[in-house]
Amino acid sequence: MKSAGPVSGSRSFLAKLRNGDEIARLVTLIFATTVVLITAGLVWELWVNSALPRQKFGFSFFVTSVWDPIMDQFGALPFIYGTMVTSAVALVIAVPLGIGAAIFLAELAPPRVSDILQFFIDLLAAVPSVIYGLLGVFIVVPLMRTVIYPALNKPFGYLPIFKGPSYGVGFMTAGIVLAIMVIPYIISVSREVLLSVPRDQREAALALGSTRWESTWKVVVPFAKTGIMGSIFLALARALGETMAVTMVIGNTPKIAASLFAPGYSIAAVIANEFTEATGDLYLQSLIALGLVLFLLTFILNGLARLLIVVTTQKGSEVGG
């Protein structure tokens, strides 16, 4: 492929315009710049509109856990904690399930079955989050209280993460609902990546005498590692920012608790809940500051993810698709 940079030579600018290359380059450049501009504008708006809490609380905004709109005390820690814990629970559940399903669909299932199942998975990805919230309220919450909680609390109740009472709503319930929401993303992307692994890789492994599973697990999956990682980060991004479904099942209590059964709160949920009725500039700006925190959190985690990919792919191979 030719590089997109300016070509120095005998062809005049006009000639390039005439054959369309230059026009295409300019138009797509503008589109690409828009993305950067939107991101920059977003950060700028969030930064400018969160000046008050920055001045008043400074760094302590990140590490205090009182959220009191009446006394004008705002701390982001319980929300940061809730966002990270629910996303972590979601990934712990969704990653093995999603990748396992993707391996089955790409490597083991008959192509017809795989295509039909893929259709349903794509359908799941398109379901609005409020529907998942309702699923959470009517199915996961009662199940949590009557089945999951006793099953985990009785044998493992001595562990801090399974201690204490359960109201049905809480970190774990939110994590489970998030897991259900992000699994389609992991399956869809991972399946595509696995399918794009060149055929000769599999054939070489089989020719060397490995079993079907050995060729899948030791050759195909490592080959597709980068792409699978990508699907996980897409899922993480979705989990971090999910608002509606989380607020319906997390309990909306700004407290930090070790127990996964305890109610909590997430950044996106508190912004959605309190923004409309936020009176007073400090209150409103503290909510905007929370938005900035969420942005930073996503940014940092994305950066770490890229770093992880770079580090792990240095010894592995590159994905073909």
Add this chain to the structure above:
Amino acid sequence: MKRIAGITIGVLALCAIVLADNALLINGAGATFPYPIYSKWFDVYHTNNPNFQFNYQSVGSGAGIKQVTEGTVDFGATDGPMNDDQLKAYQDKHGSGILHFPTVLGADVPTYNIQGVTGALNFTPEALAGIFLGKVTKWNDPAIAGPNKGVSLPAADIVVVHRSDGSGTTYIWTDYLSKVSEEWKSKVSKGTSVNWPVGLGGKGNEGVTGLIKQTPNSIGYVELIYAVQNNIPYGSVKNSSGGFVKADLASVTAAAAGAAKQMPDDFRVSITNAPGKTAYPISSFTWLLIPQKFQDAPKRDAIKGFLKWMLADGQNSVEALSYAKLPKEVVEKEKKAINNIQ
């Protein structure tokens, strides 16, 4: 060809209708709680007076106060009166004041889900404050069991449910608790969102109701209208005269009548824990926020006309939507106050 011509004529006709409907547009924004009645009022008023078109956005009381202060809307609406700081901010920006006009009344009711209890419970102010402070933690606590003789209350932990979104409903509830409990007033105070000592948060009336239905031995509060329209059972609350009163349209209006005698001239009054034997104690007005001075005379006259209509004919349609009417004394006082709009 014929079809295109037909469509063109249709579009032109539509344009003509839109252009002909050059009604004076008056924009308002604010409270969500009175939105159903406001939208009905504005619709009926527009039908009767095609020259005026009111456009109301139910964006929340806080946003209503903010927008009317910034001057982006012609009037605001709120479930909790503006405080002195907010009034000062308005005065500083516009050089004139803003007036509160009560429109209808609403109330909060305690609703609960206790295993084995089906009848309506009686709640004292002490019990409600204790429960929401996290001090009364068992359903069979004497504070609850005392006024509910004959009801077998379980020794189960109480799960408190409150609103997670900022809301006028929360304002009324916390305003009431601040009046009946010194501890609540100093520890939590009143507002559309507060730092709750205990409990789970549900989004909206439906979120609170959903959590209560899902959680055994829970208690929360919802708007009276919501409870009535959805057949949600709720308890009675002891008023300042010592009687247990169940919220309904009559007992809410009675609370307003009890407070009407001491109604201040600016109508910024809280009627929670109001005097009167039949008064329901967790009631409140909801207000329209009208600027005292208008630059635009036609808009001013339109709003004054609407207020007069709202206080007369408008009041007749509120009960159909489960809002309580304004008491007569308040209506008379408001009619006089309309003259202050210049």
